[in-house]
Amino acid sequence: MPPAPFKNIILIGFMGSGKSSIGRELSRNLGYPIVDTDTLIVKRAGKPILKIFEDEGEEAFRDLETAVLRQLEEDRTSRRIIATGGGIIMRAENREALRRLGFVVWLVVTAAEIVQRTSRNRDRPLLNNEDREGTIERLLEERNGLYRKTAHQELETDGLTFPEITTGIIESARYFFATL
Numbered sequence: 439m440p441p442a443p444f445k446n447i448i449l450i451g452f453m454g455s456g457k458s459s460i461g462r463e464l465s466r467n468l469g470y471p472i473v474d475t476d477t478l479i480v481k482r483a484g485k486p487i488l489k490i491f492e493d494e495g496e497e498a499f500r501d502l503e504t505a506v507l508r509q510l511e512e513d514r515t516s517r518r519i520i521a522t523g524g525g526i527i528m529r530a531e532n533r534e535a536l537r538r539l540g541f542v543v544w545l546v547v548t549a550a551e552i553v554q555r556t557s558r559n560r561d562r563p564l565l566n567n568e569d570r571e572g573t574i575e576r577l578l579e580e581r582n583g584l585y586r587k588t589a590h591q592e593l594e595t596d597g598l599t600f601p602e603i604t605t606g607i608i609e610s611a612r613y614f615f616a617t618l
C-alpha cells in the first residue's frame with residue numbers, strides 16, 4: 439500500500455507576509471504543532487541565518503532548505519503547520535516537496551506592505567542593503583510566478599482579520615484533504 443498522504447498546512451510567501459503569525463494562529467485553532475523551516479535550518483547549522491549567509495553564502499542556505507524539506511518527508515511529518523522562508527520556492531525540487539507535504543497556501547502581499555512590515559528588522563540578509571525597496575520589487579518579480587505555481591490556494595490577507603484568514607485556510611484545507 440502507498441503511504442498515507444501528508445496532511446500538513448504549508449504557508450509560503452514573501453518575507454513579511456505573515457507566515458509565522460498566521461501559522462501560530464492556525465496552530466492554536468487546529469491544535470497542530472507549528473514547524474518553521476528557518477528554525478530547523480538554524481538548529482541544523484548551529485548558527486543564525488545572518489551568519490549562514492555571511493560565512494557560506496546564499497546557495498549554502500538554499501541547500502539547507504532542501505535538506506530540511508527532505509527530512510520532513512523522511513520523518514513522515516503530518517498534521518503540522520509548516521511555515522517556510524520566503525525564498526524556499528526558488529528551487530524546483532523544493533516546490534515539488536512542498537506540494538507533496540500537504541496543502542500549500544500563498545500569503546499574497548504587495549511591495550508597499552512588505553517595505554513597511556520589514557523596515558524595523560535587520561535579521562534578513564537579503565534586505566540589508568541600500569536599496570531595500572528596489573530589492574523587494576526585484577525579488578517579488580522573480581518570485582511571484584513561483585509562489586503561484588507552488589500554491590494550492592492564494593490568499594490576499596490585506597484588510598482581513600486573523601479569524602477570517604484562519605477560517606478560510608482551514609475550510610479550504612479540509613476540502614483539499616477530503617479529496618485526496
Ligand code: S3P
Nearest residue numbers: 452453454476523524525562563
Ligand atoms: C529569505 C527569507 C527569510 C529567510 C532568509 C531568506 C528569502 O525567511 O529564510 O532570510 O530568501 O526570502 P522569512 O520569509 O521568514 O523572512
